[in-house]
Amino acid sequence: MRVDVVGITEFRLPDDVPLELDAEGPEALAEFAGRACYESWSKPNPATATNAGYLRHVIEVGHLSVLEHAQVTVYIRGISRSLTHELIRHRHFSYSQLSQRHIPEGEYVVPEPVASDPELAAQFTAATEQAHAAYEELMTQIESKLAQVDSTARRKRARQAAQTLLPGARSTDIVVSGNLRAWRQFIAVHGTDQADDEIRELAVVLLQRLREVAGNAFGDFEISTLPDGREIASSALVTEG
Numbered sequence: 001m002r003v004d005v006v007g008i009t010e011f012r013l014p015d016d017v018p019l020e021l022d023a024e025g026p027e028a029l030a031e032f033a034g035r036a037c038y039e040s041w042s043k044p045n046p047a048t049a050t051n052a053g054y055l056r057h058v059i060e061v062g063h064l065s066v067l068e069h070a071q072v073t074v075y076i077r078g079i080s081r082s083l084t085h086e087l088i089r090h091r092h093f094s095y096s097q098l099s100q101r102h103i104p105e106g107e108y109v110v111p112e113p114v115a116s117d118p119e120l121a122a123q124f125t126a127a128t129e130q131a132h133a134a135y136e137e138l139m140t141q142i143e144s145k146l147a148q149v150d151s152t153a154r155r156k157r158a159r160q161a162a163q164t165l166l167p168g169a170r171s172t173d174i175v176v177s178g179n180l181r182a183w184r185q186f187i188a189v190h191g192t193d194q195a196d197d198e199i200r201e202l203a204v205v206l207l208q209r210l211r212e213v214a215g216n217a218f219g220d221f222e223i224s225t226l227p228d229g230r231e232i233a234s235s236a237l238v239t240e241g
Contacts, residue, residue: 001198003205006175007073008213017041023051026070026180026214034058034066052216059220059237067180067217072210075175076202080109082168083198092182096175101160107171112197124169131167138162180217183210184238187218191233193226200232207233
């Protein structure tokens with residue numbers, strides 16, 4: 001699994017607004033949006049004079065709508081299609097996913113606790129190889145029955161039909177854009193011990209990457225390690241699930 005931040009919101013302060021900021025990009029925009037509600041440009045409260053303090057207060061009181069103005073786009077690679085089936089249920093994100101129809105070859109993501117058990121891993125590999133062989137055989141037969149169709153169209157139609165046999169463990173890549181509030185909600189829901197292992201791992205990695213570009217908006221989250229070595233992400237300030 002690899003997650004790269006490939007885009008963030010740019011913020012431009014209007015030249016007639018007397019506001020001094022100690023942050024940039026997504027964090028600055030979120031603070032500006034909040035202060036614009038009351039035109040509190042002078043920062044009279046020391047506790048909220050910094051961007052970190054201001055965004056923490058926003059999170060504490062649940063004024064999370066200001067976080068919706070700022071977006072972060074990530075490129076996620078090496079995750080299973082089973083995971084993306086869960087990921088796309090989050091309707092506040094925007095997605096562009098690798099086409100299995102046009103890119104038929106790929107690896108399989110071996111889930112835990114299968115990957116750490118040689119016997120289970122061998123059984124898993126055998127099952128995926130069998131499924132892939134069935135896919136290849138079905139595609140060949142479909143192509144032979146569509147001999148009268150143009151070769152390019154025939155190949156696409158055969159692949160499109162045969163790919164339904166491929167397991168959900170098929171590796172895929174996806175570009176995802178979301179606002180800071182949506183990312184917080186995703187991490188809060190899927191960063192817990194109760195979440196599926198792969199999506200929990202993704203939530204933790206996403207938190208690490210998002211902190212690199214908007215750390216103050218995720219300053220309340222903590223990453224901790226369970227006795228079995230798995231990592232989880234949680235926050236005592238999260239007010240919505």
